[in-house]
Structure formats: C-alpha cells, structure tokens
Amino acid sequence: MSIETRQNRINRLNDEIAKYRSKIADESSKAASNRSKAERITFGKNDSAFTRKSKLNRQQGYLKKASESEKKVAGYNAQVAKLSENLSKENKYLQREEATQRKKERKQQQDLQQMYEERIRELESQTLSSYMVAAPHNTNNFEEDHTKEFDVFVSYASEDKEVVESFVLELKKLGVRVWFDQLTIGWGDSLRRSIDNGLRKSRFGIVFLSPNYINPNKYWTTQELEGLMQTEGEFNRKILPVWHKLTKQQVLDYSPILASKKALTTADYTVEELAGEFKKILDPKQK
Known part of the structure; x- marks a missing residue:
C-alpha cells in the first residue's frame, strides 16, 4: 500500500472518531440536562393524587430520555475505542512505510551523489590531461x-x-x-x-x-x-x-x-x- 493511501485511511479514521466524539458530547449534554430536570421535580405533602401522578410521569420521562442518551454514549464510546485501535495500527504501518521510503530515498541520494562525484572526477581527469598537453609550462595557481x-x-x-x-x-x-x-x-x-x-x-x-x-x-x-x-x-x-x-x-x-x-x-x-x-x-x- 502506498503512503498516500495509508494517510488517506488515517484521515478517514480521524474524521470518524471526531464525529463520534461530537455525538458523545451532544448525548452526554442531553443526559445531564434530563437528569437535572428529573431532580428538580419535587413532591409536596399537599399534592393531590392527580398532581403526584403527573409529576411522577414527567420525572420518569426525563429519566428515560437520560438513560437513552447514556446508552448512546456507551455505544459511541465503543465505536471510538474500536476506531482508535484501528488508527493506532494504521499509524504504526505508516511509520514503517515512511521509514522504508526514507531509507530508499537516502539510498537513491547516495547513489546519485556517487554518480555525480564519479562524473566530476572523470571530467577533471579529462580536462587536466588535455590542459597539461596543451600548456605544460603553466603551473600557476588560479590566484x-x-x-x-x-x-x-x-x-x-x-x-x-x-x-x-x-x-x-x-x-x-x-x-x-x-x-x-x-x-x-x-x-x-x-x-x-x-x-x-x-x-x-x-x-x-x-x-x-x-x-x-x-x-x-x-x-x-x-x-x-x-x-x-x-x-x-x-x-x-x-x-x-x-x-x-x-x-x-x-x-x-x-x-x-x-x-x-x-x-x-x-x-x-x-x-x-x-x-x-x-x-x-x-x-x-x-x-
């Protein structure tokens, strides 16, 4: 697999994790809000049976919504954990592939430099030989x-x-x-x-x-x-x-x-x- 393809996978995983974390934050906020509403419902001694039943129904409704949100949070957290595990694996693969690529590039660079140096030595040898034949009496330094x-x-x-x-x-x-x-x-x-x-x-x-x-x-x-x-x-x-x-x-x-x-x-x-x-x-x- 190419480094570019691997990086695209990692980017997609990061995007998915970010989306689930956004959902976790949203559902956690809903759960906290509904539990708070349920706790604010109080029962008085003078409440009629009808009023008490109405309050109880509202309280149970808030608690049910809070529980549903908490279940969603648990499911999203499980998805994040799974995606994070895959992300960790992909990052390790990427690091190995990048290390292999760097090693390959260093080898190419070394080969190229060696080729340049050999060519320069060859040219210097050729030009120096021709110069010595043409003007053997000139031994001055370039200065x-x-x-x-x-x-x-x-x-x-x-x-x-x-x-x-x-x-x-x-x-x-x-x-x-x-x-x-x-x-x-x-x-x-x-x-x-x-x-x-x-x-x-x-x-x-x-x-x-x-x-x-x-x-x-x-x-x-x-x-x-x-x-x-x-x-x-x-x-x-x-x-x-x-x-x-x-x-x-x-x-x-x-x-x-x-x-x-x-x-x-x-x-x-x-x-x-x-x-x-x-x-x-x-x-x-x-x-």
Missing part, C-alpha cells in the same frame, strides 16, 4: 592566473537580477573584471556564443543559487552551470556558490556536488561584503 579576459563569470536567474546587479556593481568598484550578460552581451550578439565565450575566458564562476535558479524549467541556468562544472578542473577554474533564499536541503536536492561546496549566503552577507570576500580570493595579498 596568479591573469591570462583570462574576465576574473569571474556570474551565473544567475533573471528573476534575481536586482540583487545580482547590485553585487556586480560592487565587484566593478573593486576593479574586478566581470562577465555579466547585462554588461557583456551586445545588441545582435549570439546569446549562446557569448555565454560560451564568457565561460572559457573567466577564472572563476560565481553561481547565485536561488529557488528561481534551480527551477527545472530554467534552460540557460542549467546550461551555464553544466558548462562551469564540466570545465571546473580546466585552468584551475573554481565555482563559488552563493545561496540566495535557499536552504541546505534545497541545494542538496538540486545538486549534492554543489551542496558539498562551501558557500556564502545573502542571508549572512550584504552584496558589498560578498564582493569583498571574492576580492580576497582574487588577490589574497590584500587580505
């Missing part, structure tokens, strides 16, 4: 590599344009050479060719991860991220994630590899501070 046209390629979702533009402005104030589509792509330029060119000519890749960025329907952000990750090992390029309105779990669900990287967040840093942190990486001597 010392000034052969690139841009210091950083900024990848972001268009919905986050406002905060990213502010960040880019702070980078430019610090003298950082930024590939940013709003600044770099000219009128009539090919978008795909311009992005590819920016990826090749940038030393670092800053990825503004946000709910908009990881949206599965986003084509360009996916393409940019894949381009950055596939060439991360080439020429010592490094990906620097910035989390914007995201949780650790959301990033982990999107990409275990990205989640394993140290990231800064817009919740903890202003755009000025983020730019300053990048400048420290770019020029460690100015720390």
